[in-house]
Amino acid sequence: RKNTKRVPSFRKLLRTSKIKLDNKLKNKQYKQQSAAKKYRKEQKKLREAVRDAISRKPFPLEECKKRQVAEKRVEEEEEDALPLDMMDEDDLKLMEDLAQKASFLTRDLSSDEPVHVKKRKHESVIDKYEKVPRRMQTEPEKELIHLLPIKDKGGIIPQTMEKPVLDVAQNEEEDTEEMEEAEDFNEELLPVLTPEEMAAQRRQKLQERKMHIAALASAILSEPDNNIKKLKELRAMLMEQDPNVAVIVRKLVMVSLMEIFKDIAPSYKIRPLTEAEKATKVKKETQKLREFEEGLVSQYKFYLENLEQTIKDWKQRKLKKSNVISLKAYKGLAEIAVKCLCELLVALPHFNFHNNIIVLIVPLMNDASKMISELCFEAVKKLFKQDKLGCASLGVVKVISGLVRGRNYDVRPEVLKVFLHLRIKEVELQKDSEDIAPKKKFMTYKEKRKNLSRMQRKWKKAEEKLERELLEAEASESKEKKLKLHTETLNIVFVTYFRILKKAQKSPLLPAVLEGLAKFAHLINVEFFDDLLIVLHSLIASGGLSYRESLHCVLSAFHILSGQGDVLNIDPMKFYTHLYKTLFSLHSGGTNDDTGIVLQCLDVMFAKRRKQVSQQRALAFLKRLSTLALHVLPNASVGILATNRVLMQTFPKMDLLLDNESQGSGVYLPELEEPEHCNAQNTALWELHLLQRHYHPTVQKFASHLIVGAPTEGSGALSLDLSQRPATELFEAYSMRGMTFNPPVASVTPRRKDTFSQMDSFIDEELNKQLQQHISDTIVHKPLDFAKHLKESLLL
Numbered sequence: 142r143k144n145t146k147r148v149p150s151f152r153k154l155l156r157t158s159k160i161k162l163d164n165k166l167k168n169k170q171y172k173q174q175s176a177a178k179k180y181r182k183e184q185k186k187l188r189e190a191v192r193d194a195i196s197r198k199p200f201p202l203e204e205c206k207k208r209q210v211a212e213k214r215v216e217e218e219e220e221d222a223l224p225l226d227m228m229d230e231d232d233l234k235l236m237e238d239l240a241q242k243a244s245f246l247t248r249d250l251s252s253d254e255p256v257h258v259k260k261r262k263h264e265s266v267i268d269k270y271e272k273v274p275r276r277m278q279t280e281p282e283k284e285l286i287h288l289l290p291i292k293d294k295g296g297i298i299p300q301t302m303e304k305p306v307l308d309v310a311q312n313e314e315e316d317t318e319e320m321e322e323a324e325d326f327n328e329e330l331l332p333v334l335t336p337e338e339m340a341a342q343r344r345q346k347l348q349e350r351k352m353h354i355a356a357l358a359s360a361i362l363s364e365p366d367n368n369i370k371k372l373k374e375l376r377a378m379l380m381e382q383d384p385n386v387a388v389i390v391r392k393l394v395m396v397s398l399m400e401i402f403k404d405i406a407p408s409y410k411i412r413p414l415t416e417a418e419k420a421t422k423v424k425k426e427t428q429k430l431r432e433f434e435e436g437l438v439s440q441y442k443f444y445l446e447n448l449e450q451t452i453k454d455w456k457q458r459k460l461k462k463s464n465v466i467s468l469k470a471y472k473g474l475a476e477i478a479v480k481c482l483c484e485l486l487v488a489l490p491h492f493n494f495h496n497n498i499i500v501l502i503v504p505l506m507n508d509a510s511k512m513i514s515e516l517c518f519e520a521v522k523k524l525f526k527q528d529k530l531g532c533a534s535l536g537v538v539k540v541i542s543g544l545v546r547g548r549n550y551d552v553r554p555e556v557l558k559v560f561l562h563l564r565i566k567e568v569e570l571q572k573d574s575e576d577i578a579p580k581k582k583f584m585t586y587k588e589k590r591k592n593l594s595r596m597q598r599k600w601k602k603a604e605e606k607l608e609r610e611l612l613e614a615e616a617s618e619s620k621e622k623k624l625k626l627h628t629e630t631l632n633i634v635f636v637t638y639f640r641i642l643k644k645a646q647k648s649p650l651l652p653a654v655l656e657g658l659a660k661f662a663h664l665i666n667v668e669f670f671d672d673l674l675i676v677l678h679s680l681i682a683s684g685g686l687s688y689r690e691s692l693h694c695v696l697s698a699f700h701i702l703s704g705q706g707d708v709l710n711i712d713p714m715k716f717y718t719h720l721y722k723t724l725f726s727l728h729s730g731g732t733n734d735d736t737g738i739v740l741q742c743l744d745v746m747f748a749k750r751r752k753q754v755s756q757q758r759a760l761a762f763l764k765r766l767s768t769l770a771l772h773v774l775p776n777a778s779v780g781i782l783a784t785n786r787v788l789m790q791t792f793p794k795m796d797l798l799l800d801n802e803s804q805g806s807g808v809y810l811p812e813l814e815e816p817e818h819c820n821a822q823n824t825a826l827w828e829l830h831l832l833q834r835h836y837h838p839t840v841q842k843f844a845s846h847l848i849v850g851a852p853t854e855g856s857g858a859l860s861l862d863l864s865q866r867p868a869t870e871l872f873e874a875y876s877m878r879g880m881t882f883n884p885p886v887a888s889v890t891p892r893r894k895d896t897f898s899q900m901d902s903f904i905d906e907e908l909n910k911q912l913q914q915h916i917s918d919t920i921v922h923k924p925l926d927f928a929k930h931l932k933e934s935l936l937l
Contacts, residue, residue: 343385350390354378358397365405366429369436372401376440379447388470392477398444399481403488410493411438438493445485445494448478449501472510479505479513483520490524490533499533503540506559507552518555525562530619531626534563538630542637550645557653560634561660565627631664642676647685655693662700670701674711681719688726692738695720699745717746717758722814724765729774736777740868743784751791759792761816767828768811775837780872782832782843786859787868789851796850798826838884839863839875 288300334342357375360368376398381390411434423431455475458468466474479502486498506517521537528534538560545552593601638654645651658665658673665673677694680686686694695716702713720742727736747754747762766785770778789795798821809824832844842859849857858864863871875883 339385346383347386347389350378350381350386351393354390354393354397358401361401362404365437366433369433369440372398372436372440375401376444376447384466387466388473391466391474395448395474395477395481399484402441402444402485405437406441406489406492407434408491410491441492442494445482445497448482451475451478452501452505476513476516479516483516486520487523487527490528495533496536499536499540503537503544506541506556507544507548514553514555518559521559522562525559525564528564530623531564531630535626535630535633538563538633542633545637545650546640550641550648550650552650554650554653557637557650557657560653560657563630563634565631565661565664631661634661635665646680651680651686652690652693655690655697658697659693659700662697663703665701670711673701674698674713678715681716688723688732689735689738691719691723692735692742696738696742696745699742699750703745703749712753718815720746721762721765721816724769725772727769727777728772729777733774733777736773736780737869737872740780740784740872744787744868748787748791754792755817756792756794757818757821758816759788759795760798760821761819763788763795764798764809764821764824764826765811765816767826770832770840771828774877775835775840776872776875776877778832778835778837778840779843779875780868782840782847783863783866783868783871785847786843786851789847790853797822798824799848799850801825837875 286302288302290300291298354375357371361371361375375394378394379391381387381394383390414431414435451471452475455471482498482502486495486502489495502517502520506514506521508514508517524537525534541556541559545556634657638657641648641650641654677698681691681694698713698716702711720739724739726732727739743762743766747759763785766781766788770781770785773781807820807823809821810819811824813819826847829844829848832840833848835841835844842863846852846857846859852858853864866874877883
């Protein structure tokens with residue numbers, strides 16, 4: 142039978158600290174001493190058993206008494222010869238304990254005396270030994286071992302040898318005793334260290350762990366194929382049990398494993414082998430590659446499970462049984478785990494378990510911890526920006542849509558705002574297959590004629606034709622796949638947006654929905670245009686939206702009409718009226734940042750729909766925008782004046798507002814909310830003269846340029862830096878968010894002391910003489926007598 146003693150696992154050995162190893166060594170020495178004591182006890186019992194066997198022979202009563210007296214004398218002589226100090230203290234203590242703890246089994250059942258009664262002085266050794274319970278000692282089972290036979294005259298004599306079999310139960314008892322002794326020994330108190338010694342010991346342990354991590358990582362990176370098993374050893378350090386260095390070591394191991402997987406992971410997805418592939422014989426190189434891939438995938442999976450468990454423990458505020466790490470330290474471990482997952486999400490979108498990482502990261506975007514949610518936002522944004530094909534983006538969009546619906550639209554607006562970073566544009570969808578296909582350089586006719594024979598030219602021509610067909614097929618296939626993924630992604634995005642517009646119009650997600658519709662409105666199916674415009678106008682008319690949300694509604698409506706909506710005969714006069722009415726909501730305070738959205742709306746409403754806009758409408762907006770430029774910050778003024786420049790160059794007869802004479806009948810009504818009926822042609826742009834005296838030099842340049850009619854060339858034309866940039870870009874370029882002035886203010890040079898001559902040149906000569914005389918005279922301080930005039934009056 143096999144020994145059932147458990148062999149310690151590899152993970153258990155890794156978790157064993159240095160102190161525990163020292164304790165094990167001491168336990169081993171203690172066991173050796175105990176074995177020696179046990180041997181001496183057995184020898185003593187053997188001597189007593191021999192004497193007992195001799196005493197069992199039948200003797201007459203008198204001889205027996207004489208023999209007892211003789212044995213008693215012998216024992217007394219032995220006791221005199223062997224003093225008690227030669228016995229071990231443990232033996233003495235054991236004998237005393239046995240004497241005090243006499244149990245039911247050690248009692249003489251024929252006597253009625255109590256258990257703890259004192260022993261009689263003249264009790265014989267035989268009677269004492271008889272009271273001890275006997276245990277049958279069975280001979281161990283013998284196993285015959287066949288040896289080489291011997292041949293003599295009589296024939297062949299077989300030879301065998303008996304082999305005793307060890308008792309398994311006895312071994313198990315010894316093992317349990319050893320374990321108990323080891324546990325008792327471990328419970329001894331460690332020596333108390335001073336804080337300085339503890340800090341030094343901690344630094345030493347941390348340095349050892351760092352060197353071990355570095356050695357394992359460098360070995361894996363140098364030869365990943367041969368050292369893939371060291372990944373398991375490094376990953377086992379995630380279970381560091383030393384409370385002094387456990388937190389730092391686990392963080393270092395997490396980051397090290399993340400960098401290792403980023404470096405050694407292949408650029409393809411590893412699929413599991415089928416049963417048929419496992420059964421087939423392959424080359425050594427192929428088998429080695431298979432083992433490497435299998436080990437890499439399994440260790441990567443275990444690593445991701447460890448990161449997930451760390452985050453779950455922190456979210457559930459759950460401590461492990463070992464209590465090595467405090468609850469407060471779990472937050473730091475969870476942050477490092479989230480960082481590692483975000484890095485792997487961006488770096489390995491093609492590798493295994495990428496969808497599992499997405500399922501872990503997306504719910505953390507809605508986490509209460511600001512740091513963790515921002516890490517997840519940035520990771521998803523990077524993934525969207527670098528995802529050219531769209532497969533990873535589709536997976537993220539599906540999970541976000543399910544999260545929003547599962548939480549009943551109770552998520553943070555930033556979760557939906559990440560949709561704005563999707564790389565889905567009309568240009569990408571309309572690219573030709575020739576642009577996507579890699580260019581293949583073919584030989585010219587002259588090169589073929591010069592280098593090839595007639596038969597070779599014929600084969601070369603057929604080969605090039607086949608290559609062209611293959612390239613076109615590959616390009617069209619990739620284009621179709623990309624188009625299909627983008628279409629599916631957009632469908633999920635629009636379904637999420639429309640659900641919120643229908644069921645949660647008062648949700649804080651509405652601004653993000655309107656902003657997303659404004660960006661992707663040109664890709665919406667034409668069938669939804671009418672219904673969507675009605676919903677947007679009803680939202681504006683309800684009055685429950687903020688100013689920015691209403692601007693997003695206007696921008697979404699005009700994006701819809703500027704794309705595929707050109708074929709629809711719809712006049713969005715209500716949206717023009719709303720924007721014209723609310724323009725004065727902008728000012729130099731908190732709403733100044735909304736100017737960027739207003740500039741986008743104006744660009745879509747006038748520059749891209751110039752044929753559908755009347756002259757009266759353009760004049761009214763030009764006048765109101767010029768008035769608005771006086772009330773906002775310089776960057777907003779620059780953007781508005783750039784928009785006015787586009788209006789003056791796009792629409793004819795805008796120079797009417799530069800003339801003081803009125804055109805037609807009526808008076809300008811600035812308070813009227815209808816741009817078509819405010820008689821804007823009967824006013825003038827007097828605001829430009831005030832803007833010419835603005836403290837910002839760029840505002841002055843734009844005002845002077847507009848006063849002369851916004852010419853494209855000549856002395857009144859703008860520089861290329863200002864004329865070729867759109868209004869929204871100018872608005873951001875001259876922003877004062879960083880508390881900086883653009884252009885920078887010139888430094889004032891301090892006035893030198895010798896710039897002016899002495900003060901003498903400004904003073905008359907006679908006055909200068911009197912001043913010099915007064916300065917040179919010594920001033921004598923006389924005592925003040927306030928009663929002098931009283932004395933003089935009394936004398937008179």
